[in-house]
Amino acid sequence: IVMTQSPLSLPVTPGEPASISCRSSQSLLKSDGYNYLDWYIQKPGQSPQLLIFLGSNRASGVPDRFSVSGSGTDFTLKISRVEAEDVGVYYCMHALQDPRTFGQGTKVEIK
Amino acid sequence: QVQLQESGPGLVKPSETLSLTCTVSGGSISGYYWSWIRQPPGKGLEWIGYVHFSGSTKYHPSLEGRVTISAHMSTNQFSLKLSSVTAADTAVYYCTRHYNWGTYPLDSWGQGALVTVSS
Numbered sequence: 001i002v003m004t005q006s007p008l009s010l011p012v013t014p015g016e017p018a019s020i021s022c023r024s025s026q027s028l029l030k031s032d033g034y035n036y037l038d039w040y041i042q043k044p045g046q047s048p049q050l051l052i053f054l055g056s057n058r059a060s061g062v063p064d065r066f067s068v069s070g071s072g073t074d075f076t077l078k079i080s081r082v083e084a085e086d087v088g089v090y091y092c093m094h095a096l097q098d099p100r101t102f103g104q105g106t107k108v109e110i111k
Numbered sequence: 112q113v114q115l116q117e118s119g120p121g122l123v124k125p126s127e128t129l130s131l132t133c134t135v136s137g138g139s140i141s142g143y144y145w146s147w148i149r150q151p152p153g154k155g156l157e158w159i160g161y162v163h164f165s166g167s168t169k170y171h172p173s174l175e176g177r178v179t180i181s182a183h184m185s186t187n188q189f190s191l192k193l194s195s196v197t198a199a200d201t202a203v204y205y206c207t208r209h210y211n212w213g214t215y216p217l218d219s220w221g222q223g224a225l226v227t228v229s230s
Contacts, residue, residue: 038216040156047205047220048148048156054213091156095214099171102156 001025001094005103011111012082020077020106022092027072028055035071036096042105043088051090052077084110113138115206117224123200124230129193131224133206140164140187144209146217147180147191149202157202161209162189196228 002025012018028036035055042048050059055075056068065080079086089105119131133145146161160170162180170178179192193200203223210218 034213036214038214040217047223048217049220050210050216050218053210053216053218057213059216059218093156093158095216098169100158102158105155 001028001096001101003092003094003101003103005090005092005106008104008106010106010108012079012086012108013111014084015081018079018082018086018108020090020092020108022075022077022103024073024075024094024096026096028075028094028096029072030096035075036094037068037075038093038095039068039077040091040093040102041086041088042091043085046088048091053095082108082110113208113219115208115219115221117204117206117221119224119226121225121227123196123226123228125197125228126195129191129196129200129226129228131191131204131206131226133189133191133221135187135189135208140182140184140189143211144215145180145182145189146207146209148205148207148217148220149200150205150223151199151202159191159193159204198228200226201228202226 004023006021039052040048092103114136116134123129141164144161147159162168162182177194182189205223206221207217208219209215
């Protein structure tokens with residue numbers, strides 16, 4: 001399964017919204033009604049960390065300004081109001097089957 | 112809170128075997144799946160494979176035949192061996208834990224270990 005993210009670079013203004021697109025080469029929607037898609041953020045100089053799993057479930061401690069919309073093959077990660085701590089590279093990763101594959105990553109930086 | 116720490120040689124010669132160990136603290140490897148992920152310098156993330164605490168494994172097809180991931184209950188560790196390495200295997204290697212629900216996402220990551228393949 002090929003995961004394609006866009007844009008690859010996203011300059012953002014603090015307080016403004018931001019969106020990242022993730023598309024998969026096949027549907028990630030299973031018969032249980034869930035989309036088997038996770039999102040990770042790799043902040044500068046750090047290991048990646050889980051952001052959202054099973055389509056739209058925020059990981060522990062993730063603020064509610066992060067949300068995901070979409071289903072099947074097209075998804076959008078939305079940040080309602082960007083904060084300085086949100087800078088980093090965002091990756092989507094499918095969990096539909098093995099091998100799991102990641103998108104190329106979207107680098108979010110402050111303008 | 113579980114913590115993961117990679118350890119092993121930072122420099123490996125071409126054609127030799129890369130060996131890394133992940134030590135798990137603050138929790139047991141029992142009951143979970145554990146994966147290795149790698150990130151070539153300046154590039155994205157690649158899933159290498161996973162091991163279940165019971166010993167079952169699954170590997171990325173592109174690495175099948177060269178990779179072995181093992182779980183070591185007695186020491187609360189799991190390990191990665193990658194044979195016949197080339198410069199293309201130079202990367203930061205992360206050990207990770209799968210959360211036990213839903214998509215089994217990677218909810219805990221080690222700090223990463225840079226392994227350089229060079230003579």
